[in-house]
Amino acid sequence: MGDTAELGPLRVERSAGRVVVTLDRPGARNAVDRATVDALHAVCAELEAEPRTLVLAGANGDFAAGADIAELLGRGADDARAGINTRCFDRIAALPMPVIAAVDGYALGGGAELAYAADLRIGTPRMRIGSLEPTLGIMPAAGATWRLPAVVGATRAAELLLTARVLTGDEALAWGLVTALHDPADLLPAAHELADRIARLAPAAVRHTKTALRARPDQHPGLELDLQAELFESEEKRSRMRAFLDRKGHPAASAKGAAQGADRGTSPAPGAEPEGTTRSERPQTEENR
Numbered sequence: 001m002g003d004t005a006e007l008g009p010l011r012v013e014r015s016a017g018r019v020v021v022t023l024d025r026p027g028a029r030n031a032v033d034r035a036t037v038d039a040l041h042a043v044c045a046e047l048e049a050e051p052r053t054l055v056l057a058g059a060n061g062d063f064a065a066g067a068d069i070a071e072l073l074g075r076g077a078d079d080a081r082a083g084i085n086t087r088c089f090d091r092i093a094a095l096p097m098p099v100i101a102a103v104d105g106y107a108l109g110g111g112a113e114l115a116y117a118a119d120l121r122i123g124t125p126r127m128r129i130g131s132l133e134p135t136l137g138i139m140p141a142a143g144a145t146w147r148l149p150a151v152v153g154a155t156r157a158a159e160l161l162l163t164a165r166v167l168t169g170d171e172a173l174a175w176g177l178v179t180a181l182h183d184p185a186d187l188l189p190a191a192h193e194l195a196d197r198i199a200r201l202a203p204a205a206v207r208h209t210k211t212a213l214r215a216r217p218d219q220h221p222g223l224e225l226d227l228q229a230e231l232f233e234s235e236e237k238r239s240r241m242r243a244f245l246d247r248k249g250h251p252a253a254s255a256k257g258a259a260q261g262a263d264r265g266t267s268p269a270p271g272a273e274p275e276g277t278t279r280s281e282r283p284q285t286e287e288n289r
Contacts, residue, residue, distance in 0.1 A: 002014050002015025002016075002020075003015070007039045007042060007043070008035045008038065009030075009033070009035050009036050009039060010022065010024065010036065010040070010043070011059070016199075017052055017053060017195065017199040018052050018053040018054070018055060018192075018195045018199070019047060019052050019053075019054050020054075020055040020188075021040070021043055021054065021056055022057045022058065023036060023056075023057070023058045023059065023063070023064050024058075024059040024060070026059075026060055028065075029062045029065030029066075029105075029106055030058045030059065030064040030065060030111070031064060031066050031067060031068045031069070031110075031111070032064050032066070032067050032068060032085060032110040032111060032114060033067075033068035033071055034068075034071060034084065037084055037085060040088050040091075040092065041088055041091065044088075044092060044095060047095050047096070047097070048095065048096065051095070051096035051097045051203070051207060052097055053097045053098050053099075054092070054095060054097070054098075054099045054100070055099075055100045055102060055188075055191045055192070055195060056092075056099065056100065056101045056102065056114065057101075057102040057104075057187070057188060057191065058103075058104060058105065058107075058111075061105045061184070062105035062106045062107075063101070063102075063103045063105060063106065063107040063114075063115060063127070064106070064107060064110065064111025064115075065105075065107075065108050065109075065111055066106075066108045066110055066111050067085060067109050067110030067111075067142075069136065072138070080141070083141075083142070085110050085113065085142040086141065086142040086143065089113055089114055089116075089142050090117070090143070092114070092117045092118075093118075093143075093147075093214070094214070096207045097198070097203070097206060097207060097210070098119045098120060098198055098210060099118040099119050099120070100118060100119070100120045100121075100122070100191050100194050100195060101114070101115040101117075101118035101120070101121045102122055102123075102187045102188055102190070103115050103121060103122070103123040103124070104123065104124045104126065104184050104187055105124075105128070106127075106129075107127060107128070107129040108128070108129070108130060108131070108132055108166065109131055109132055109133055110142055112129050112130060112131055112140075112144065113142040113143040113144050113147070115129065116143050116144060116148055116151065117143055117147065119210065119213070120179065120194060121177065121179065122178055122179060122180045122181070122187065122190055122191060122194070123169050123172055123173070123178040123180075123181055123182075123187075124169055124181060124182060124183065124184045124187055125168075125181055125183075126169060126184065127168070127172060127178075127181075128166050128167070128168065128169075129166065129167050129172055129177065130160055130164065130165055130166035130167055131144050131160060131164060132164050132166070133164075134162075134164050135164050140161060144157075145157075145161060148160065148161065151177060152175045152177055156175055169181050202231075202236050202237070202240060204230075204231060204236060205237075208227040208228075208230070208231060211223070212224050212227060
């Protein structure tokens with residue numbers, strides 16, 4: 001178990017490799033108010049300084065049933081242009097490591113847009129997700145109009161946003177809005193399982209992959225090549241590839257160790273492959289793992 005602390009309306013549990021943030025506003029169905037936004041900004045600052053996977057969840061059987069209507073009623077044009085929720089959700093989406101949204105119960109309006117800012121979403125059969133803003137005389141403006149089409153396609157996004165349709169868990173799964181449904185009691189463990197899988201990977205490779213996934217179309221493929229070039233020169237890449245070859249019993253791994261031993265003035269290990277072994281003599285490739 002990690003260290004759990006209260007941060008405004010959030011419960012924040014920190015452990016190695018991840019931070020779990022649970023929205024907890026009893027009686028308000030975890031509606032996103034200004035205090036929630038401020039607390040999420042504080043979490044983002046922490047994760048920007050020390051990148052870890054973020055898991056977003058909700059207490060009391062709901063993810064977040066919208067933005068706080070009482071606050072929205074008092075906001076004017078300047079508040080809209082300030083993008084209070086928008087800038088917060090953008091910051092979450094831009095975090096260096098993956099963000100996982102574990103969606104149970106209601107995820108409506110601003111709650112849905114918070115879920116859309118995640119890289120990975122899982123849910124429960126009882127989840128309900130959609131944008132009801134037009135029923136209140138406003139529009140979804142914190143990410144739904146540009147993130148949702150990228151996830152479910154332009155036609156389906158238009159149907160959801162222009163009709164204020166709310167999807168059930170089964171519909172959200174069929175539309176690809178979530179990747180799996182779990183019983184409510186199993187939802188957070190499933191999110192931890194995803195985080196565990198991420199934790200076994202090379203952190204820099206995960207961060208660079210997320211950067212490429214979030215990039216504009218005109219940045220490809222140059223961005224990937226630059227990021228890959230950086231990874232190709234990393235010690236993490238070399239150590240992981242050597243370990244892979246060593247597990248396969250491939251002589252290239254021992255040859256590399258022998259070369260390093262020679263650099264340190266030690267003798268090569270018995271049976272080590274000479275440094276000049278040709279490519280044809282080293283057939284082990286990624287394809288035949």
